[in-house]
Amino acid sequence: MAEELEELLEKLTFTEEEDIGIVLDSSSTRVAKEVGKCCVVMKILTQRCISLDALRKNMRMLWKPNKGVQIFKIDENLFLVEFRDRKDKKRVIEMCPWSYEKQLVLIHDFEGELTPKEIDIRWASFWIQIYNLPLKCKTKETGWAVGSSLGQVMDVDVPESRVQWCKCLQVQVRIDAIKRLVRGKKITIEGGKSRWVSFKFEKLPNFCCRCGLLNHALKDCNKGLKPSKEEGVNFLQYEAWMKGDPIRQGGYEMFKLGVRTDAEGSFEKI
DSSP: OHHHHHHHHHHOOOOTTTTSOOOOOGGGTHHHHHHHTTEEEEEEOOSSOOOHHHHHHHHHHHHOOSSOEEEEEEETTEEEEEESSHHHHHHHHHTOOEEETTEEEEEEEOOTTSOGGGOOOOEEEEEEEEESOOGGGOBHHHHHHHHHTTSEEEEEOOOTTSBOOSSSEEEEEEEETTSOOOOEEEEEOTTOOEEEEEEEEETOOOOOTTTOOSSSOGGGOOSSOOOOTTTGGGGOSSOGGGEEOOOOTTSOOTTTTTEEEOTTSOEEEO
16 A cells, blocks of 8 residues: 555646645654653564454453553554553563464564554564583573574573573574574584584464464465375474473573572572
């Protein structure tokens, strides 16, 4: 629609009255900019139509805002969310990613300078688990290097020693959610032999097991027919193993292993 309007405008000959512009000063935008401080723009990454009433009900139940929230549809599968409290907005952003009907929800801070058609929401923050690393590579520096190949690194989950001896190394990365998921990377360590490290994504919603995109599930994929019985699961390039269960951040999973510390910091079995 926006492209059609631009083409139409190029063909129009404006009358003298139409050619007189309107200048808006700060008084015309002041209120919206102030309210916008409590707003975000939200996009549901799906090819299906979204019911606004159902979306409002489900997101309120999911977010549990302290002072309420309003959701307005501003374009197809694009919504403006107005929180009554900035603390609610901050908490919702920090707890990303979210999903609705098992599809990824993209959240972007309010930008009043853009029209809905100009808003490009494509970034999502995920905790990514890196597997098959040699012990000497379980460092903050390794997490930063690997994470930087995927997007903007937000954090690496290591203690003060900068070494994480858990089963995997975790890094928080803002990835381009419009692109295919990355299953892993080949890495070369200190000039040695190249090896494959695999990735798991925490809180990963539905994705297509054929093409690796997040905006639809396998049953909605239009890239060819579904795999036949003869082809089996080997036909699918992406599978459910890419979903990682959240692991406690910042430490050594002592509580999951049935261990706790006493007041002096020593360990005991629970």
